Amino acid sequence: SCLNAIDQRDGSIGAFLHVDRERALQAAEASDLRRSTGEVRGPLDGLPISIKDAICEAGQPATCASRILEGYVSPYSATVIDRLHAAGAIPLGRVNLDEFAMGSSSENSAYQLTHNPWDLTRTPGGSSSGSAASVAARMVPGSLGSDTGGSIRQPASLCGVVGLKPTYGRVSRYGLVAFASSLEQIGPFSLDVFGAAALLQTIAGHDPHDSTCVNTPAEDYLQTLDTPLADLRIGVPKEYFGEGLDPEVQNIVEEALAVYTQHGAKLVPVELPHSKYSVATYYIIAPSEASSNLARFDGIHYGYRSPNFTDLESLYAASRGEGFGPEVKRRIMLGTYALSAGYADKYYVKALQIRRLIRQDFDAAFQQCDVIAGPVTPTPAFKLGELADDPLAMYLSDIYTIAANLAGIPAISIPAGWTASGLPVGLQLQGPVFTESRLLRAARMLE
Numbered sequence: 399s400c401l402n403a404i405d406q407r408d409g410s411i412g413a414f415l416h417v418d419r420e421r422a423l424q425a426a427e428a429s430d431l432r433r434s435t436g437e438v439r440g441p442l443d444g445l446p447i448s449i450k451d452a453i454c455e456a457g458q459p460a461t462c463a464s465r466i467l468e469g470y471v472s473p474y475s476a477t478v479i480d481r482l483h484a485a486g487a488i489p490l491g492r493v494n495l496d497e498f499a500m501g502s503s504s505e506n507s508a509y510q511l512t513h514n515p516w517d518l519t520r521t522p523g524g525s526s527s528g529s530a531a532s533v534a535a536r537m538v539p540g541s542l543g544s545d546t547g548g549s550i551r552q553p554a555s556l557c558g559v560v561g562l563k564p565t566y567g568r569v570s571r572y573g574l575v576a577f578a579s580s581l582e583q584i585g586p587f588s589l590d591v592f593g594a595a596a597l598l599q600t601i602a603g604h605d606p607h608d609s610t611c612v613n614t615p616a617e618d619y620l621q622t623l624d625t626p627l628a629d630l631r632i633g634v635p636k637e638y639f640g641e642g643l644d645p646e647v648q649n650i651v652e653e654a655l656a657v658y659t660q661h662g663a664k665l666v667p668v669e670l671p672h673s674k675y676s677v678a679t680y681y682i683i684a685p686s687e688a689s690s691n692l693a694r695f696d697g698i699h700y701g702y703r704s705p706n707f708t709d710l711e712s713l714y715a716a717s718r719g720e721g722f723g724p725e726v727k728r729r730i731m732l733g734t735y736a737l738s739a740g741y742a743d744k745y746y747v748k749a750l751q752i753r754r755l756i757r758q759d760f761d762a763a764f765q766q767c768d769v770i771a772g773p774v775t776p777t778p779a780f781k782l783g784e785l786a787d788d789p790l791a792m793y794l795s796d797i798y799t800i801a802a803n804l805a806g807i808p809a810i811s812i813p814a815g816w817t818a819s820g821l822p823v824g825l826q827l828q829g830p831v832f833t834e835s836r837l838l839r840a841a842r843m844l845e
């Protein structure tokens with residue numbers, strides 16, 4: 399039925415870059431057989447899952463929505479993919495993203511636009527555009543995306559689905575094509591909080607292939623899920639309700655907070671004084687790491703090689719010049735500049751200092767509250783094309799999401815309401831490191 403839904407709907411939505419039908423049907427049959435013999439492997443057994451095309455699976459394309467990886471087939475699988483297979487889930491197809499996960503709208507994909515299922519003239523958000531749209535359009539019940547600076551939570555919010563960015567180190571990044579290694583995590587998209595908990599349960603935990611993946615066991619996220627949190631203290635930062643916040647989004651977030659108070663939660667005003675620097679800080683650190691990570695795409699090791707070269711240097715230059723899109727080039731140039739001799743202290747090291755202050759703001763706020771609530775994005779889904787020519791405006795739309803990546807803390811986006819024109823709006827909950835269980839339980843209370 400998922401394959402049929404893709405046939406019927408994806409022509410107008412554009413979430414999938416590649417669907418592996420035969421393999422999916424075989425896996426579904428194997429799962430049916432397990433069901434008939436009582437060997438079901440858990441809640442994900444037999445469920446088709448879409449995969450952001452930056453998470454490698456052996457034998458499958460992994461383009462990162464970039465021309466430079468056109469035709470590339472991964473020789474190995476990400477740890478999260480191995481774990482999905484082991485749980486009986488069925489990675490069904492590869493879904494669209496902004497090129498190398500850089501962007502917030504799908505417009506940076508070298509291949510296609512993805513449209514918001516609730517209004518096809520609008521963006522589904524990004525960079526995990528296809529993940530969010532494929533779940534929102536009920537083409538698959540779940541998806542894996544990656545969140546370097548909001549790329550799970552922002553599209554989840556704009557598409558009306560659940561999206562969770564785990565604590566840095568909770569989920570293995572082995573097999574995720576690196577954009578900004580110190581910021582990113584793979585995480586789930588789903589229709590409800592149970593789905594996010596089940597997916598996280600499957601992918602979380604230690605992996606010797608990723609030295610930044612922590613060596614502590616993941617909690618059992620499903621066991622406690624339906625137990626509401628008593629005496630929940632919800633931090634409400636005034637910085638999240640200032641200028642630039644759409645009034646309809648603000649109302650929906652405030653209504654969600656009112657629901658929590660009906661459950662006995664207490665709202666606590668908190669301060670995050672350095673949050674105003676988070677966009678500037680992120681857009682130094684992320685491009686710096688990207689400029690280094692993307693050096694491996696040289697026309698020799700992977701993917702596209704330009705025929706227009708005369709020597710080694712022109713081979714590099716032509717392959718990269720023709721293979722990367724404009725936003726990726728912009729990031730490589732910004733990052734190379736910020737890291738270069740004479741500027742590294744002024745920009746990169748300064749950004750690292752501010753990053754520490756942003757983390758300390760959260761540590762102080764979490765002395766007073768259990769979770770921090772606020773909007774995910776300043777506005778509902780914007781029109782495709784509206785911000786495409788204005789990279790700065792696009793960057794500013796990440797204002798509420800990227801501090802969690804800088805601080806390494808977990809955060810979830812859950813559907814909270816609808817605008818008058820029928821667009822979904824999410825609520826964001828952030829917690830101290832390794833409190834995914836608490837975030838999921840708190841999110842469950844709103845369903």
Ligand code: GLN
Pocket residue numbers: 499500501502524525544545546547548549550577684796
């Ligand atoms: N909008 C962010 C960026 O363009 C999203 C990054 C991400 O989380 N992958 O960098």
